[in-house]
Amino acid sequence: MKKLINTPEDVVDQALAGMIAAHPGYIRVEEPNIVVRMDAPRPGKVGVISGGGSGHEPMHGGFVGMGMLDAACPGAVFTSPVPDQMLAATKAVNGGAGVLHIVKNYTGDIMNFEIAAEMARDEGIEVTAVVIADDVAVKDSLYTAGRRGVGGTVLAEKIVGAAAEAGADIATVTALCQKVQDNVRSMGMALTSCTVPAAGKPTFELGDDEMEIGIGIHGEPGRTRMKLATADEITEMLAGPILDDLPFKAGDEVLAFVNGMGGTPLVELYIVFNKLAQICEARGVKITRSLVGNYITSLEMAGCSITLLKLDEELTKYWDAPVNTPALRWGV
């Protein structure tokens, strides 16, 4: 295992300490390991929090700040955080207008957030939750855990954070988050596995000429393993199911998000974006906003994911609104 770490046990703590040291104006860390916006709680503003296992940086801690999250709860690497964190975060950002939990659809995240929400409600805080489940690689069904929450989470946090910043009430903010979820679809692939620090070896082994299609963000193997293909072919394999699923139709305006899994350089992500733009154009789907880079990662995994969000005026407006976080910043 080759990593810039000290010991597996202190990865999360030291990375958090480094984050705070690098962005002293934006965020503070509170017990039990939560990242809180410097000026939280803001009276009258709906609080927006999220959380999940670590190893997906900059998500979620890097999205704490003006116009996005009020707090983030980082768990151990790939392990959903514990209710104590979500409860503390909920209390830390509660400005009296309620708190929205943005939850990625994993059994662990769901259960821990549920327990935290119950605890917070017991303390008199109004809590709503929206579950992001945008990964089309996973077949959806009443009888399974359902789709994973992946790239759509980043877009939801940005858009919902902007609405909360603008003063929208908890019902509006919650409905908006659900609207993002209803209009966003993603799919990912891996060229290499990642290595969980505490495990010390790659989660899965891939041949030199193999790749995994339909992976999540926790190094879990994908739906299918196949021979390595070209960037264009891979982009087709990801974009096709995404476009068909919603479905995205000719005339739709979309935000196109090409995300790196952590070990893939930007130059490759742009090659994917190039093909994605061609595919969208061929279908008459118009890319009006875009995001390219490492935003929701899986440690040092090489690979990418594609996320498309169908935009309307409201979503576009909140996407464009100012944001000032360690990882996303514009308009200020």
Added chain:
Amino acid sequence: MKKLINTPEDVVDQALAGMIAAHPGYIRVEEPNIVVRMDAPRPGKVGVISGGGSGHEPMHGGFVGMGMLDAACPGAVFTSPVPDQMLAATKAVNGGAGVLHIVKNYTGDIMNFEIAAEMARDEGIEVTAVVIADDVAVKDSLYTAGRRGVGGTVLAEKIVGAAAEAGADIATVTALCQKVQDNVRSMGMALTSCTVPAAGKPTFELGDDEMEIGIGIHGEPGRTRMKLATADEITEMLAGPILDDLPFKAGDEVLAFVNGMGGTPLVELYIVFNKLAQICEARGVKITRSLVGNYITSLEMAGCSITLLKLDEELTKYWDAPVNTPALRWGV
């Protein structure tokens, strides 16, 4: 070789096409493969251009835009661009106030830029050049090629771009660039090699328990190969020589830049930043600005570099000034 590419030959062209597709408002591509700021040339504004081999994305193309570069010349992967590109870029951004070439200190870059500058002068354009050579891993000497230009280049482009945007004249902009060069020092290391697409195999082989200290950004082997160490030890090995070289002294204010080489996730860079902050604090060096992320990369190499820039009021002001490029954006 596992990469999200189509063929090695079209990596640069397709990545550029993807970049343009993703950031249509910022940049345009002109023959022969140069990235130009959308609104260039701006009459009366000093033009600032840079360039170098591809494979270091987002540098330089991702730094084209308001408050930073007016144009970038991407060469083949790890190969400095050709004078035709620099000449075309110089002409494309010439607003009549002269053009500064920011050149990284590599034999190829130097010679190609020199030839281009001669050609541009022949066409009546005032051209100055500043050579960035900030890599303390390389012993400096009159009889060698001297130090490489690495992380300091990013900071120079931002700061100098802000001055040019603010209307500084060519002499001022050039002197400011030299001032950055005089006050910036860097050093890098690698946990893995990178693979040049056209070469098809790793540039060097590293054992599972080995690392290279003092690498550049072209997959060139470093000064020493040693057993893998902890993030803290590695940070010491990089920060020590940097701090001693300028030297940075107690009371100095610095911009601390922890850069990923392309294959290292953000979570690890923050662990390095954490230690760097401790080292600086122990020496009385005050980090007043910071940058953490993948900004000057070496394809998918795992590893990092550290850059420290001694700040004064002028440098701080231009660092903080608005910038609006695909890769760096704030204040607007």
Added chain:
Amino acid sequence: MSTASIAFDDVVAWFNLAAERLREARGYLTDLDSAIGDADHGTNMDRGFQAVLTILPTVPAGDIAALYKGAGRKILSTVGGASGPLYYTFMDRIGKTAEGKAELSGADFATALEAGIAGIQERGKAEPGDKTMLDALIPARDALRAGIDRGAAPADALAAAVEAAEQGMLATIPLVARKGRASYLGERSAGHQDPGATSSHLLLQAMADTFFRP
């Protein structure tokens, strides 16, 4: 220690033994989770049970209910993931059935286990056959209840329960997961043993090694 009932010290001994065994099995559980999950189940369980060890001395001697509930709360706040809330609920429900009791008879224990498992089902909404910890726990629960109802010695009933858990654990191998992270793999989840069923079997085995001993 008694062959007829479980005392406070037996439960303390169980937590100690379980923590020890989980530490040993840490790599194995994580390997199982690598194949069909995210390579953290061993780390999660180890972290949680090590944390439980720290609270054992703080529980008022004799209060079995407080012991289970306190351990559950500690698991909840240190494990995370899917297994954290599930094993928390398991412990918490067991604790509730033990309230007011200084010792647990064989029948009490069967009832406690039933309550704990019902809690897991309520929390996680999984069914038998979904390839989860329930596939080890439910057969164990049924074997224990059958033994106790038949009038078997509690130790024998528990031994049969462990045996049933082991069968259930092994029976997860061919299953296609419908719940938890392994469900994302679809058909590819078949052929691998469920990590949670494995840790559940380990916990039951540790019970057999500490409860109802002469």
Added chain:
Amino acid sequence: MSTASIAFDDVVAWFNLAAERLREARGYLTDLDSAIGDADHGTNMDRGFQAVLTILPTVPAGDIAALYKGAGRKILSTVGGASGPLYYTFMDRIGKTAEGKAELSGADFATALEAGIAGIQERGKAEPGDKTMLDALIPARDALRAGIDRGAAPADALAAAVEAAEQGMLATIPLVARKGRASYLGERSAGHQDPGATSSHLLLQAMADTFFRP
């Protein structure tokens, strides 16, 4: 073709052969550059000489100077890196010495090579022993001049030059680089053959195989 002088068609033949050999040697040159550089020398040279092939038909037949200068200009605008400007300068200077000449005698050729190499030195400011292409070129230049001055047949003088280039190329192996990218390695650059010296040797070998042949 003539054993006494180099004609326009010989130079065309040389560019063709050099391009062919560089394509074959592409992987080898890049491997050498991997060891002490950035793994692109083979790709760079191949790209440049393939581009040169495209302009050969456009040069007015008989104009050797235009041929060398045009090829140099093409190399400049397609190779990049350190080798691009250096080989450009080499070709451009050779072209300049050839101006007004329909053929190059052995002595003309020696002069041309001297001018080309002087150009490389001016451009790159390297000295012999710095572990660069000069370490192959300079011994070759000296051997050629000595042969011509001694009255040897041009083909023999050129063969001796190629031999000297080969020795010079091999002699770069133990050297510690002081110029170019390999210099960053310091002592670690010793033990590896310089890629530029290798491509220079290849170009000279291709000359011997096309110039002054019966």
